[in-house]
Structures are given as structure tokens and as C-alpha cells.
Amino acid sequence: MARGAAQATTPARTGIDMNRTIDIGRRRLMGAAGAAGLVTLFGRGNALAAEAHAAMPPTEATPGFRPDIEMDLDAVAGEINVLPGNATRVWRFTGRVTQGDPHALSFLDGSRHIPVIRARQGQKLRINFTNQLPEDSIVHWHGLHIVQRMDGHPMYAVGSGRKYVYEFVVDNRAGTHWFHPHPHERTGLQVYFGLAGLFLVSDDEEDAARLPRDELDLPLVIQDRRFNAANQLVYLAPGMMQRMMGFQGDRVLVNGAADYTRAVKRTAYRLRVLNASNSTLYSLRWSNGRPLTLIGTDGGLLERPMTRASLTLGIGERADVWVDFADGQPGDETALVAESYSPSLENITNLQTGAAPVAGGRPIARFRVASGATRRSALPQRLSSFPPLRIEDAVNRSRPRTVQLSMQRGQAMLNGRAFGRMDEVADDEKVKLGTTEVWEFANDASFGMRMAHPMHVHNLQFRVLERSRPAQPGAVQQALGAGLTDEGLKDVILVMPGERVKVLMKFEHYTGIYLYHCHILEHEDLGMMRNYLVQA
Numbered sequence: 339m340a341r342g343a344a345q346a347t348t349p350a351r352t353g354i355d356m357n358r359t360i361d362i363g364r365r366r367l368m369g370a371a372g373a374a375g376l377v378t379l380f381g382r383g384n385a386l387a388a389e390a391h392a393a394m395p396p397t398e399a400t401p402g403f404r405p406d407i408e409m410d411l412d413a414v415a416g417e418i419n420v421l422p423g424n425a426t427r428v429w430r431f432t433g434r435v436t437q438g439d440p441h442a443l444s445f446l447d448g449s450r451h452i453p454v455i456r457a458r459q460g461q462k463l464r465i466n467f468t469n470q471l472p473e474d475s476i477v478h479w480h481g482l483h484i485v486q487r488m489d490g491h492p493m494y495a496v497g498s499g500r501k502y503v504y505e506f507v508v509d510n511r512a513g514t515h516w517f518h519p520h521p522h523e524r525t526g527l528q529v530y531f532g533l534a535g536l537f538l539v540s541d542d543e544e545d546a547a548r549l550p551r552d553e554l555d556l557p558l559v560i561q562d563r564r565f566n567a568a569n570q571l572v573y574l575a576p577g578m579m580q581r582m583m584g585f586q587g588d589r590v591l592v593n594g595a596a597d598y599t600r601a602v603k604r605t606a607y608r609l610r611v612l613n614a615s616n617s618t619l620y621s622l623r624w625s626n627g628r629p630l631t632l633i634g635t636d637g638g639l640l641e642r643p644m645t646r647a648s649l650t651l652g653i654g655e656r657a658d659v660w661v662d663f664a665d666g667q668p669g670d671e672t673a674l675v676a677e678s679y680s681p682s683l684e685n686i687t688n689l690q691t692g693a694a695p696v697a698g699g700r701p702i703a704r705f706r707v708a709s710g711a712t713r714r715s716a717l718p719q720r721l722s723s724f725p726p727l728r729i730e731d732a733v734n735r736s737r738p739r740t741v742q743l744s745m746q747r748g749q750a751m752l753n754g755r756a757f758g759r760m761d762e763v764a765d766d767e768k769v770k771l772g773t774t775e776v777w778e779f780a781n782d783a784s785f786g787m788r789m790a791h792p793m794h795v796h797n798l799q800f801r802v803l804e805r806s807r808p809a810q811p812g813a814v815q816q817a818l819g820a821g822l823t824d825e826g827l828k829d830v831i832l833v834m835p836g837e838r839v840k841v842l843m844k845f846e847h848y849t850g851i852y853l854y855h856c857h858i859l860e861h862e863d864l865g866m867m868r869n870y871l872v873q874a
């Protein structure tokens with residue numbers, strides 16, 4: 339089986355020690371969380387596992403929890419064909435639906451390794467995750483509002499050969515979410531080697547918007563990678579530099595394909611774009627110069643469509659784009675062009691990172707109009723309405739909770755602190771259930787390294803209140819700034835050097851420990867991540 343091969347080759351390729359274990363910390367912390375009773379694990383009454391089980395990973399289905407959909411999801415070693423010649427050894431998800439709609443789990447065509455989970459708001463899911471990697475892992479459902487124990491916090495990482503049974507209700511409104519491993523210090527590596535998937539939620543409001551669906555609803559997962567001469571993935575070089583700078587690939591894959599091309603009908607499509615790269619920021623535009631029509635962001639549909647000449651996507655961010663090929667003639671080709679940027683923007687030369695030059699656009703996805711009848715469809719002008727998040731409700735309107743982002747002396751930190759014990763929460767990281775707060779991510783960057791940091795908060799969707807721009811942004815920062823999407827509901831926000839971004843968030847339904855962190859995966863693994871605690 340290819341698992342042995344990946345074990346043997348991955349360490350040599352990556353230059354990092356695959357055998358290092360985080361078992362000790364995990365066991366201690368899981369014990370501590372259970373014994374101390376620090377958190378109320380299930381603030382919301384439902385049929386999930388009882389708090390008493392908190393010290394152990396849930397390895398069995400909970401009697402009485404009747405899922406609408408049940409599936410197996412395994413993280414395994416395998417091979418895929420990306421480039422001509424040798425197959426590429428990867429880690430990937432495999433799985434199958436064992437109960438309910440068989441379409442609830444599929445794989446993006448062309449990739450065969452990027453899974454897509456589809457669920458409706460209100461459905462109950464049981465996902466039997468089996469870790470068949472040679473190291474600890476756990477799956478985080480990025481974007482979902484979910485009980486602590488189902489959120490995939492690194493404290494719940496399970497060892498090789500172990501199971502974790504996820505049971506949860508899909509609370510979110512319709513949206514384009516995703517999932518990936520989240521074991522501490524190994525997230526970057528596990529995602530890079532192929533473990534990431536989409537989690538698409540639908541609901542009645544989305545149905546009512548009558549957007550393109552089924553074969554006209556196309557996910558586009560963007561990931562950059564670097565291959566050696568034998569077509570094997572290359573990850574971090576030894577030493578700290580690439581970790582600090584963030585790892586950059588020299589090829590941009592879409593849905594796992596190095597040359598993504600798709601025949602499209604003469605009608606409108608919905609493209610769900612996800613930046614699932616480790617560290618690379620993208621500026622996207624259409625090759626024909628038309629503006630991009632944005633209909634959704636991280637947390638689902640916007641209230642109404644908007645346009646952008648270009649679209650900036652930080653790591654972990656999603657954008658739903660509406661595009662109409664009805665005017666195209668058979669054979670016409672339109673490409674989505676991406677400019678890739680290191681999060682260090684223009685401040686540090688690429689020579690220092692060993693990465694290829696990143697600016698300058700290249701087509702990453704080509705859409706070729708097929709023959710056939712034209713089918714006109716109107717872009718809905720009214721898409722959705724949001725749950726109310728009002729500044730008047732904030733308990734700290736005049737005193738935002740400030741999170742300083744910093745990179746210095748080989749450390750990536752939030753408010754001067756790196757991720758510590760699995761359940762460590764400082765006094766200023768505790769919030770009250772049911773309250774609304776203003777948080778301010780401050781990338782003052784007057785010392786240390788100046789970088790853009792995409793900040794992600796688990797368990798909720800926030801609204802962007804305010805972004806303060808620096809007095810003299812550089813050219814790259816200006817260009818990327820023009821394509822930012824601060825609209826709608828968000829769970830990742832790109833904070834550029836010298837900027838402060840204020841967001842409004844409500845801590846609802848669930849008490850417990852959740853993460854907030856930089857979504858540059860190398861930064862997250864370096865500890866640019868902290869817990870916050872929602873208290874009753």
C-alpha cells in the first residue's frame with residue numbers, strides 16, 4: 339500500500355521530522371479538559387454525546403442520535419496523477435455515504451481526491467473519521483457553527499489508526515465552507531499533502547434565489563504546490579525562513595489539476611472559489627477584462643450582487659461568483675487569471691524565500707464555451723438577508739478587544755503570545771455566551787516582519803465594521819486592497835500591514851473553547867493561534 343511509501347519519502351522531501359509526535363500534550367490536555375470541567379461542552383440541548391465522555395475521543399455512535407446523513411471519511415496515503423509522468427504521492431480523504439442521500443459526499447471531477455460534502459441546514463450528520471495517516475490528525479469544519487467537541491480543535495487529535503465520530507446538526511445558513519486537518523504544528527503539512535475538502539450547505543433562502551445549480555454550480559479550489567523532478571510534492575525547506583514567510587508553490591492547481599479546463603454551456607454559472615493554499619494570496623480577474631460579479635463570501639450569499647474589477651482572496655476565504663457564458667460563441671475561451679502573492683507583499687524580496695516570482699497574472703482555470711442552445715438567466719438582484727448583527731448590541735462598542743499580530747524573533751504571535759497548552763485561555767480571551775463584541779485585529783507591524791495575516795475565528799461568522807488603511811500602502815498592497823471583500827458574513831479577514839480591522843461577532847448557542855488564528859498555515863503551526871472561551 340502507498341502508505342509505506344509516503345512514510346518513507348515524505349520526510350526526505352519535506353526536510354521535517356514526520357515522526358515527531360504531539361501525543362503527550364494531547365493526552366494531558368484531554369485529561370485536563372475532562373477533569374477540570376472547565377467548559378460546558380454542550381451549551382445547547384441536543385442528542386449528542388454527554389459531557390461525561392469529554393475526556394475520550396468519541397469512537398462510537400451515540401445511541402439516540404439519528405443522523406439524516408452518515409458517512410465514513412478516512413485520511414489515507416495514496417497517489418494521484420497531477421503532472422504527466424509519475425503519479426504524485428499524497429495524503430487524501432476517501433469516504434462513502436452509508437446512510438441518507440448518496441450525493442452527500444462526492445469528489446471534484448478531475449481531482450478524485452478533493453471531497454465535497456453537501457448538506458442542508460438543519461440536517462443531522464454523523465461522520466466517522468478514521469485517521470489512517472502515520473501521525474495524529476483531526477478534522478476541522480471551517481466556517482461551521484458547531485459544538486466545541488465537533489470543531490476539530492487540535493486537543494482532539496487522534497493517533498494513527500484511531501477513529502473520531504463527529505455528530506452534529508448543520509446550523510449554518512447556506513454557504514461555501516470547507517474542511518481540513520487541524521492537528522497542532524502539522525496542519526500546514528497535512529493540508530499541503532492533499533487533505534482538504536468542501537462543505538457546501540444549502541437552505542430554503544438559497545433555493546428561492548434561483549441561482550445556477552447542479553452542473554452549473556462549480557467549485558474551484560485553488561492551491562499552489564511545488565513538485566520535484568519526480569513529480570513529488572516539495573514542502574518546507576529546513577530552517578525557519580519559509581515558515582516565517584509562508585510556503586509558496588510555483589504551480590497553481592485548481593481542483594487538483596495543473597491545467598484546469600472546462601467546457602461550459604451557453605448559460606450562467608455559479609463558481610464557488612476557495613483559496614485552500616497554505617500561504618498564498620490571490621488577486622483574481624477575468625481574462626476578457628469584464629468585472630467579477632460577486633454573490634457570496636465566506637458565510638454565504640450577499641444581500642445583493644456586487645462587482646469588482648479584481649477579487650482578492652486570502653487563505654481560507656471563499657467567494658461565490660456569478661458568470662454568464664450566454665453571449666459566448668462555441669469555442670470561445672474565458673480564463674480566470676490569478677496573480678499570486680506572498681503574504682509578505684512587496685516588503686521582502688522573493689529571493690529570500692526561494693519562491694518563484696509571484697506577481698504577474700496567469701490563467702488558472704479556462705472555460706470553453708460548448709455548442710448548444712443559449713439559455714438566458716437573470717442575475718437575481720435580491721439574494722438573501724442576514725441574521726442581525728448590530729453594533730448597538732456590542733458590549734464593548736467603545737473598547738474593542740484588540741488582537742495585535744506580530745512576527746518577531748522567529749515567533750508568530752497574537753497579543754505577544756503563541757499557542758500554549760491546548761486548553762490555555764487568558765483572562766482577556768474569555769467572552770460571555772449570548773453577547774456581541776467588537777474585536778479589532780491590529781497589524782501595526784511597526785516592528786518585526788511586515789506581512790498580511792488572514793485572521794480566522796472558529797465557530798462563527800462575523801461582520802466587518804471598519805478597516806483602517808495605512809497612510810502610504812505600497813503598490814501591491816493597494817492593488818490587493820482594491821479587491822478585498824469585507825461584505826457579507828465572514829470567518830476569515832485579511833489584515834494588511836499597517837491596517838486595523840474591526841469585526842462584530844456574536845457568541846451564540848455554544849459554550850466552550852474555540853480557536854482564533856492566522857490562516858497562513860505555517861504561521862498557525864508556529865503558534866500564531868490562541869483559544870478563546872465562551873462562558874455561560
Ligand SMILES: [Cu+2]
Nearest residue numbers: 791856858861
Ligand atoms: Cu500570519
